[in-house]
Amino acid sequence: MTPLQIVFLLVSIVTIFSAILVVSLQKIFHAALWLIVTLMGVAILFVLLEASFFAAVQILVYIGAIAIILIFAIMLTRNIMSDEEIQSNRSWGLVLLLVLVFAVIFINQLSQSAIFNSILYPLEVQGQDNIMAFGQGLLDPAGFALPFELASLLLLAALVGGVYLAMDKKGGEAK
Amino acid sequence: MIPLSWYLIVAAVLFSVGMFGAISRKNAIAILISIELMLNAVNINILAFWHYHSQTLGYTDLHGMVFAAIVIMAAAAEVAIGLALIIAVYRQRKTVVASEVNALKG
Amino acid sequence: MLNQWLYIGIFFIVALFLPFVAIFLARILSPKKPTKIKNSVYECGMETYKPTWIQFKIQYYLYGLVFLIFDVEIVFLFPFAVAYNKLALFAVVEAIIFILILLVGYLYIWRKDALSWQ
Amino acid sequence: MKILEFLSDPIIVIQEWIIQLFTNWGVTQEWQTFLLYLIGSAILGTSALLITLVLIWAERKIIGRLQDRLGPNRIGPWGIFQPVADMLKIFIKEHIIPDEVDPIPYHIAPIISVASVLLMWAIVPFSDNVRGSDLNVAILFLLGVGGLGELGVILAGWGSNNKYSMLAAFRASAQMISYEVPMAIVLLIVVILSGSMSLGDIVSSQNIANIFLLPLGALIFFIASIAENGRAPFDLAEAESELVAGFNMEYSGLKFGMFYVADFLRAFTSSVIFASIFLGGWRGPGAEQIPILGFFYLLIKSTIIWFIGVWIRGSMPRFRVDQMMAITWKFLTPLSLALLIVIAFVNKLLANSSQLIQVVVFLIINFVLFYIGFLISNKLINEKVRMEVSSHKRVLAQPTNIFTQPNSGG
Numbered sequence: 100m101t102p103l104q105i106v107f108l109l110v111s112i113v114t115i116f117s118a119i120l121v122v123s124l125q126k127i128f129h130a131a132l133w134l135i136v137t138l139m140g141v142a143i144l145f146v147l148l149e150a151s152f153f154a155a156v157q158i159l160v161y162i163g164a165i166a167i168i169l170i171f172a173i174m175l176t177r178n179i180m181s182d183e184e185i186q187s188n189r190s191w192g193l194v195l196l197l198v199l200v201f202a203v204i205f206i207n208q209l210s211q212s213a214i215f216n217s218i219l220y221p222l223e224v225q226g227q228d229n230i231m232a233f234g235q236g237l238l239d240p241a242g243f244a245l246p247f248e249l250a251s252l253l254l255l256a257a258l259v260g261g262v263y264l265a266m267d268k269k270g271g272e273a274k
Numbered sequence: 275m276i277p278l279s280w281y282l283i284v285a286a287v288l289f290s291v292g293m294f295g296a297i298s299r300k301n302a303i304a305i306l307i308s309i310e311l312m313l314n315a316v317n318i319n320i321l322a323f324w325h326y327h328s329q330t331l332g333y334t335d336l337h338g339m340v341f342a343a344i345v346i347m348a349a350a351a352e353v354a355i356g357l358a359l360i361i362a363v364y365r366q367r368k369t370v371v372a373s374e375v376n377a378l379k380g
Numbered sequence: 381m382l383n384q385w386l387y388i389g390i391f392f393i394v395a396l397f398l399p400f401v402a403i404f405l406a407r408i409l410s411p412k413k414p415t416k417i418k419n420s421v422y423e424c425g426m427e428t429y430k431p432t433w434i435q436f437k438i439q440y441y442l443y444g445l446v447f448l449i450f451d452v453e454i455v456f457l458f459p460f461a462v463a464y465n466k467l468a469l470f471a472v473v474e475a476i477i478f479i480l481i482l483l484v485g486y487l488y489i490w491r492k493d494a495l496s497w498q
Numbered sequence: 499m500k501i502l503e504f505l506s507d508p509i510i511v512i513q514e515w516i517i518q519l520f521t522n523w524g525v526t527q528e529w530q531t532f533l534l535y536l537i538g539s540a541i542l543g544t545s546a547l548l549i550t551l552v553l554i555w556a557e558r559k560i561i562g563r564l565q566d567r568l569g570p571n572r573i574g575p576w577g578i579f580q581p582v583a584d585m586l587k588i589f590i591k592e593h594i595i596p597d598e599v600d601p602i603p604y605h606i607a608p609i610i611s612v613a614s615v616l617l618m619w620a621i622v623p624f625s626d627n628v629r630g631s632d633l634n635v636a637i638l639f640l641l642g643v644g645g646l647g648e649l650g651v652i653l654a655g656w657g658s659n660n661k662y663s664m665l666a667a668f669r670a671s672a673q674m675i676s677y678e679v680p681m682a683i684v685l686l687i688v689v690i691l692s693g694s695m696s697l698g699d700i701v702s703s704q705n706i707a708n709i710f711l712l713p714l715g716a717l718i719f720f721i722a723s724i725a726e727n728g729r730a731p732f733d734l735a736e737a738e739s740e741l742v743a744g745f746n747m748e749y750s751g752l753k754f755g756m757f758y759v760a761d762f763l764r765a766f767t768s769s770v771i772f773a774s775i776f777l778g779g780w781r782g783p784g785a786e787q788i789p790i791l792g793f794f795y796l797l798i799k800s801t802i803i804w805f806i807g808v809w810i811r812g813s814m815p816r817f818r819v820d821q822m823m824a825i826t827w828k829f830l831t832p833l834s835l836a837l838l839i840v841i842a843f844v845n846k847l848l849a850n851s852s853q854l855i856q857v858v859v860f861l862i863i864n865f866v867l868f869y870i871g872f873l874i875s876n877k878l879i880n881e882k883v884r885m886e887v888s889s890h891k892r893v894l895a896q897p898t899n900i901f902t903q904p905n906s907g908g
Contacts, residue, residue, distance in 0.1 A: 101275045103275055103276060104276055107276050114284070114288065118288055118291045118292070121308070122291055122298070122299065122304075122308055130304060134310065134311070137314070138314065141288075144281070144318055145318075148281070148324075148325045149325060150321045150324065150325070150342075152339075153317070153321060153342055153346075160350060161349075164350070165310065165349070165350065168357060169303065169353070169357070172360060172361060176303065176360065176364045176370045187299060187300065188297075188373075194297045194298040195294060198293055198294040199290075202286060202290035205289075206286050209282050209286060210279070214278060215278065216277060216278070216279055217326065218275060219322075219326060219329065222328050222329055228334070233339050242336065243340045247340075250343075250347045253347060254350070256351070257352075257355050260358065261354040261355050262358075264358035264361070265357075265358040265362060
């Protein structure tokens with residue numbers, strides 16, 4: 100066991116443990132807090148994969164923005180769904196069984212793959228060059244310029260649609 | 275020095291946990307949170323394969339990075355719209371329980 | 381690169397550890413004489429009225445939403461900024477189009493008055 | 499000769515000495531790195547926390563002088579030991595934990611608040627080769643750590659089980675996320691100019707300090723960082739009159755002290771970041787040859803910025819919450835976006851021209867944009883006033899209004 104492997108195991112155990120808490124806790128606010136721990140764990144996994152940019156994006160976008168607006172939304176819809184109620188469907192046992200079967204099949208299928216057992220080594224391209232190549236590729240007309248612009252359209256739709264849906268409309272309040 | 279398989283297994287387990295949450299939770303926001311978990315698991319997978327391809331190619335493989343970026347953008351858009359929908363429904367019907375939103379039920 | 385992150389990780393643990401130790405020491409040093417009155421919630425000087433977890437303004441969510449979209453947009457412009465010196469003018473124009481597309485949405489929500497505190 | 503070398507670059511000399519020591523003890527390479535990092539971060543973190551003592555004293559003294567008071571003047575010469583006495587007092591104060599707090603968020607929040615400030619020190623370059631971590635995504639890391647600060651505020655507000663804390667926490671976090679947008683856009687422009695996201699590269703690429711290229715950007719960044727730190731005139735989260743005392747009202751003893759420390763330290767930390775990004779950090783005459791000079795240059799530059807911040811704090815009244823939100827969303831964000839678009843375009847056109855032309859053109863762009871933005875915002879402000887006079891009806895507390903009539907007495 101190298102130190103890197105120990106770090107990986109610790110982080111992934113924490114990540115999965117907190118993910119299980121996220122889907123099972125009664126208090127939805129606490130679930131959101133454990134979600135932040137999970138996201139942090141995933142960010143560390145990205146670091147171990149040498150995707151520094153995505154680790155930083157994970158912290159910035161997921162923890163700094165998505166988790167915060169999830170908490171905002173939880174507060175906004177607060178007083179109806181009280182935490183004393185059962186938060187799961189009646190058939191959660193069946194779902195658990197199905198998901199377990201799914202996970203077993205999934206991992207089994209993965210292990211059939213030829214590259215499943217290959218080892219990951221440190222990359223040759225380091226530091227700023229990785230991000231620079233990414234930036235060049237994103238804006239290269241022969242590369243990924245079109246998906247990049249389309250992503251902007253997606254964000255535009257999300258912005259306009261989200262604001263339109265969430266805003267108070269005059270007289271639209273259900274009494 | 276970490277095998278690719280470890281990342282894949284962690285991602286698979288995380289995905290399954292997220293799927294369990296997405297199916298079994300009643301609160302719509304909790305369902306969204308579970309979907310976030312699933313998307314994160316997908317991203318771990320993508321970046322693990324990105325690393326593998328970059329190391330075999332010897333230069334930075336762009337497909338993986340762009341894919342991961344698009345997944346993050348889609349996740350952000352999904353959360354924005356999803357929460358806005360939940361809030362709009364909440365304002366109309368005073369509920370966030372997904373199965374109680376049944377206006378179209380025959 | 382992993383070394384740099386290792387430093388950040390160690391620093392994070394140290395940064396969590398230092399205030400924790402300080403608070404822990406203070407807990408040991410300080411007196412502990414809790415009483416019912418002392419431990420009641422202060423709030424605004426009156427007795428607490430109704431449960432705390434009240435509902436909040438929609439405005440907070442709107443700001444959060446606009447922030448989220450802009451954050452994602454800006455984050456994915458950072459690779460463009462790093463590669464700026466190696467890009468042609470055309471690529472820069474593409475990035476500007478990327479921003480302008482979002483500015484349309486910004487103008488829309490501005491006209492809708494979603495950005496002003498109500 | 500040895501002494502001169504030590505004086506010119508003490509940290510590297512000490513580091514080499516420690517490495518020598520470890521090698522003699524037979525410590526392996528990996529453990530050496532680990533231990534060095536541990537020692538380095540412990541020293542950096544502790545000294546950052548200890549600086550706070552001086553900062554608190556200096557700020558109280560300066561604010562006192564600005565407001566025609568004496569400030570702390572009892573303990574020691576010029577009251578310089580006042581913060582030490584305060585610290586001792588707060589250390590032995592009782593921790594009152596209200597009964598119905600949510601324990602985990604309540605106890606974690608002060609720790610996260612302090613950690614989010616300390617973490618920024620991990621990437622600051624102190625001289626040419628003395629720095630914590632040369633992260634290649636340092637700028638994104640800075641913004642991300644800001645998000646961690648928001649988390650601390652929300653946890654504190656939630657954990658306290660108190661309506662006003664909660665309200666203050668939500669206001670504070672809405673304010674922080676709103677001001678993060680113009681800040682991130684300005685950082686994007688800086689990255690365009692220096693071609694790297696690492697803070698070390700940004701500092702060493704500044705042959706002309708960025709403030710001369712981007713005076714408007716620096717101004718936006720400065721305002722945004724004041725607002726993100728929640729200091730006056732943007733200290734809405736602590737508005738005594740509206741929100742009692744802010745998100746930290748149910749805290750006592752050292753837990754409250756931690757928020758206090760985080761507040762004062764964050765002000766200085768963000769001026770260090772400002773000095774690194776816009777004023778050329780450790781760079782100055784002779785700093786390459788004698789690294790210790792770079793450290794002093796950084797200290798002087800950031801102290802000046804910090805002093806301006808304290809000055810503003812001492813002399814400006816507080817903004818209203820709607821004004822504060824309007825400033826970021828209707829003034830700073832469009833302005834910084836316009837600056838980004840124009841700079842990105844013009845810089846590409848000017849790629850082959852001389853540096854002088856570049857500086858002059860950039861200055862002109864900055865001032866023109868600022869002037870246009872100012873004109874437009876003035877117009878908007880006037881419109882706003884007209885709108886408010888004829889705004890829709892509100893429920894007012896009048897004797898004739900049945901909605902606000904009290905049922906009995908008070």
